[in-house]
Amino acid sequence: MNKLSFKISTLLAVAVLFAACSNDETLTPETDGQVDISTRVNAGNEATAEGTYAPTDGTQLFLYYKEMGNADDNGTFTYTNNKWENTRKLYWDDLTSVTVGDVQAYPFFAASPQTPTTSPAVSVNQNTGNAYTTSDQLIAYITVPKRQTVLNLKFRHILSQLKVVIESPTGNNQVDLSGTTLSINGTRTTYSLAYTGTAQDKDGNDITIPSEAVPAIATAGTDAQAVAVTPKTVARSTGSATEAAQATFEGILPPQTCSPVLAFTIEGKTYTYKAVETTLVAGKTTAYKLSVTKSGVELSSITLEDWDTTAPATKADIKADLTGTASAGGSGTEAIKGTAMSIWKKGVGNTGSTTNNAQADKAAAHVYTFAGSAWSSTNPIYVDDTNLTNDRFYSTIENATDSKTRVVDLIGAGPATMGQGILNFGFRHLMAQLAVNVVAGTDFPAGISLTDATVKTPAMLTAYTLGYNTADNSLLQVNPTVGSTSTTYTDLATGVSATDNTGTAIITGETTYLVVPQTLAQGASFTVSVGDKTYTGTLNAALTLQAGKKNVLTLTLNPTAMTVGxxxxxxxxxxxxxxxxxxxxxxxxxxxxxxxxxxxxxxxxxxxxxxxxxxxxxxxxxxxxxxxxxxxxxxxxxxxxxxxxxxxxxxxxxxxxxxxxxxxxxxxxxxxxxxxxxxxxxxxxxxxxxxxxxxxxxxxxxxxHAMAQLDVKLISGTDGFTNAELNAAAVKTDSKKKVSVGSTTATLNISDLTTAKNVALKKTVDAADASGTNATFSALIAPQQLKQIVITINGNNYTLNKELTMTANQKFSLEVTVSRTPLGFSAAVTNWTEASMTEGGVVVDP
Structure with missing residues (x-):
């Protein structure tokens, strides 16, 4: 019995912007108070590219005040000679503001190239006249706070685009595609429009309808999916010995979930390709690329899903940035680097050699290799050997190896069923990506560059086995081998993009690395090295590195202030x-x-x-x-x-x-x-x-103490003064030193004064018989030699001419006994360093 050689293919799902021009056109309001516009077209709710809406001459734009289709307040513009002509004018003086939200404003709807009917539908033959253009319904919504404002209309594609590219490579089996035709079956063509309600953005956040982002929502009708749609023929070529033949078709369809059936005729032969169920999204393009040779039809390449866009649920200093790197296939896809593919199958209810052991099932895999532009095998899978109802197919490719961590970027697909002799594999990354983003915290020294910062990870598992998802025993997954040898990755770059690993730069100046999916325990430490400094951050909660996701750990370095112990x-x-x-x-x-x-x-x-x-x-x-x-x-x-x-x-x-x-x-x-x-x-x-x-x-x-302290105690002798007289006394001395602070060196500068300054000691203790205290006068003085001390009692000055050496960190205490007859006193010096000196028997005449 002859067997059919099975050709591998897969669905290429892309999300790209509809074609749009560049350059904005701004129209200035005329003096008669008419409402003027400028226009731009934007592909979808989340699109970032937009350009001036500049269609062919004769295209119309319909402007409505307050609600779509308002028969009383509306205007019409016609595109002529590269600008919009106001052919039916709408005047500000005829409009009254209304409440929008909680403010007064002027809301407008706009539609082009036609105004929506009560039962809209796309053309079933979009390859004739302007049927393709008129099928593409554009709608805009805007509110402005005041009159005499140019309405900057941002049109949104309310419908979806389906694109099919058929290619025949060079070689003896090349076919002529210059006469190829295509029809799309199994899709709905009617739809309805809603101008109120709520939609969701890519993160699940609510968006109010109408809004500039979502002016309206199109919902496919319930008409039978049996109507064939002929898309617009964009280009067709014969091909040559050096160029592949190619035919490109584009069609407009309402957003819907469907399984399109593509029927195309090539050199008199009709081929049918039934795609797996897919969702056509408003403002987005879903594209299929088929490869045709004289020996059959297949998809020209196997494509790989982009990294998943769901952020992992981790602590606050962990974030996920999942913007993929687009390949030639379109936004949201990656090119496959591996050239060897393993494919195996198992029947429904048959879990293979063991319940969750995909590793064992893979031992019986068919190996395909990629060469030129096709996958082939010396041990191919045959349709005749396949149970189309029960068999489920799985596949893995070793995509590339991270040269830093030495982890292989294993990608997997399945379970897939065979349909029309074709397997549609959508590959997913089975490993995790890790990026450590080091940022400077508040007040971190600006002079310290983090460009060359490196990171050391905690010990991480590297061994794993291949299994099926334990929840439904279906999707492939990598299971880390707990208890196996672990590796600490060192010198991982954080501040510069690297070219020697398979990670892609997902944040400017950031590099990703491949690791085995696993959970790092609470308390695991990451060490950041910046020059000769190191910083250690510990996880305050367990961190799960999820497969198919770019797991980004952000470490914020705060300045480390020195304090004294x-x-x-x-x-x-x-x-x-x-x-x-x-x-x-x-x-x-x-x-x-x-x-x-x-x-x-x-x-x-x-x-x-x-x-x-x-x-x-x-x-x-x-x-x-x-x-x-x-x-x-x-x-x-x-x-x-x-x-x-x-x-x-x-x-x-x-x-x-x-x-x-x-x-x-x-x-x-x-x-x-x-x-x-x-x-x-x-x-x-x-x-x-x-x-x-x-x-x-x-x-x-x-x-x-850097200064010296001078204390003078006055003691009343025989026939001495009263306590009141001693308390009212004055004690002074002269200082010839100046003290200044050197804050940058933490030092004191003591220098000589040209003219001595008079220091008036402050009374710190009152003389009192009850407590037995003496009148005491004190002052802090720079280290130096004092020449004299002058005591004034009842207006009479008593001078002690005696050199006293004032030393830093010493307290000098003089006890002076004062009588009304010739003054006699004794002096005793008590210092802070336990040194002492006494002075007595000196009579000083006033």
Whole structure:
């Protein structure tokens, strides 16, 4: 018995724009108040390309106010000599605004090349005269807020286009297609139009009808699907030894779900191709490409579905961008790169060797190879061996290999049935695509480029088996082998497009990689390397990498601010500790602890690298300190002036840090004119590695007072002064030093004054018999030698001419006994570093 050699084919479904011209034409309103228009045509609800609607001369455009077909308020335009002529004018003065939504506006409908009838239908013979053009119903809807506005009409194709391309390749079996004819059977030709309601966009969001995007909805009628439609013949050719013969046909049909039957005559012979059920979409083109030779009819190529457009349901910092790369076949398709195809079959109810083991079923596959322009096999599938009712066919192709992950882009098709001796395979990607998009977060240093950032993934499974979808035991799927060897992918590019892998750029500057579909557990870590810095992000929920989808993980890098580990100041003040910690990109930041700081101010830090002299570039920081409820803490509010050192800006290495605390107010005095110094605090940290917070709490590195404190206590002697007189006394000295702040180096600059400044000590303690206290006067003074101290009581000045060496971080206390007779006093100095000095037996005449 002779057997028919089976030819493989598949349906090519494409979504492309109807033909449209370019350049807008804007018409200026005339002075008589007529309504003018400019026109553009747009293919569908989601189309992005549009151009000026410029049809052939004589084409009409019908404009209606408020509702389609309004017999009272309407206008007509005719296209003549490359512009629209207003042949029936509609005047603004005749129109009254109406409520549209919740505003007053002027709504218009427009139709071309004809106004819709009550029972519209496409022509059954679109290859005669202008039947094809008049079958293509264009409708526009627009609302404008005021009169004297040019109506910028954007027409939408309300119907669908079916395109058929028949090709005969070069060679001995080439046929002449110059006389080929085609008829389309099994479709409906009548339709109805609705101008109100709700439609859905590609994401399932509601669109109100009418709107500019959807002015109307066409619904196919219920007429019998037995009417043959003759499409327009676009082009036909004979072919030659170097060029394929080709015939192209286009037809307009109402949107509908159907199984078109294509009947075409070639060199006197009639062929029939019955397509699988498909949906014709308004404003879109569905195209079939057939290949014909003297030995039979087949589709010229097997096409591949684009990546699925459903976004995966994952946490907020995961996104899916699924725009495919169009091949020559049209938008939404990809070219197949593999040249070897495996095809196997199983009957209904027969699950193969094991229940879900497509891997085992594939062992008996027929292998086809692609060469020239056709698939062929030394072990072909024969129609005579096929149960057309029960047999289901499956196929896989190893499309390409990702050179980075070494994962094969396995594509699969099925279950498919055989019809008219043809198998229609629609292939799907069985692997997943992974892209990691690294972006700079708010305030991330602008000087750090993410162009060369690379990513290291967590351990991922690479082994798998081929199975059928467990839900219905039908569609092919890849099942990762849990517990098998896993691989960590390193140095994956994120900032530049790569050419050495099969992934396609789906976001500008982003590269995709093939991986086995699987679920990454919560807590799995991705590491980003930028220069010599690394950032680690952990998944806060399990992440499923879905087959056939481009799974895009977005990692946002936030600036990593350096804080100090802790700051301690012994013996002065009564501050308290802060608490808490936070984690930013894998680097733990401990909240600064400020011990014994009892006032508000500003802390300056300056980093000096061991290998350099001077403060490192980007190595200075400003940390405002607030003091509230007896607690000192860093104030990092937006308006506080907080400007920390950013780790990201520092090269890795070892650093020492200088710290300078500048109080907001004077310690003893509120008046700057009394020439007190601020209680400046200074320290230098130990050598500290990059990424480790510097501390100032260990011995030798604690904050110390940069100034000296002078305390003068007045004690009443025999026949001395009253407490009231001592409390009213004045104590002064002269300072010959000037102090300035170096915030960029976290240092103090102490220099000499040409003219000494008079320092008036502030009374800090009252003399009181009940408490046994003495009148005490204090001031903070820059380190220096004081020459004299002047005490004024009841208008009389008493001068102590004695050199006192004032040393930083020391408190000098002078106790002066005062009598009404020649003044005698003793002086004792108590300092912060436990040093002491005494002075006594000196009589000073007033």
């Amino acid at each position: 802790s700051i301690t100041l012994a013996e002065w003040g009564a501050g308290s500790k802060g608490s808490g910690s936070s984690e930013v990109d894998g680097i733990t930041i401990t909240t600064t602890t400020l011990t014994n700081i009892d006032q508000a101010g500003t802390l300056y830090l300056a980093a000096t690298a061991e290998s350099t002299s001077g403060v490192a570039a980007n190595g200075t920081g400003t940390y405002p300190v607030k003091y509230e409820k007896s607690q000192a803490s860093i104030d990092d509010a937006t308006d506080s002036g907080y400007s920390p050192i950013i780790w990201d800006n520092l090269a890795k290495g070892n650093y020492t840090y200088a710290a300078l605390f500048v109080p907001k107010e004077y310690r003893h005095e509120a008046v700057a004119g009394n020439n007190h110094e601020f209680d400046y605090l200074i320290a230098t940290s130990d050598v500290t590695a990059w990424g480790t917070q510097p501390g100032f709490s260990t011995e030798g590195h604690k904050l110390t």
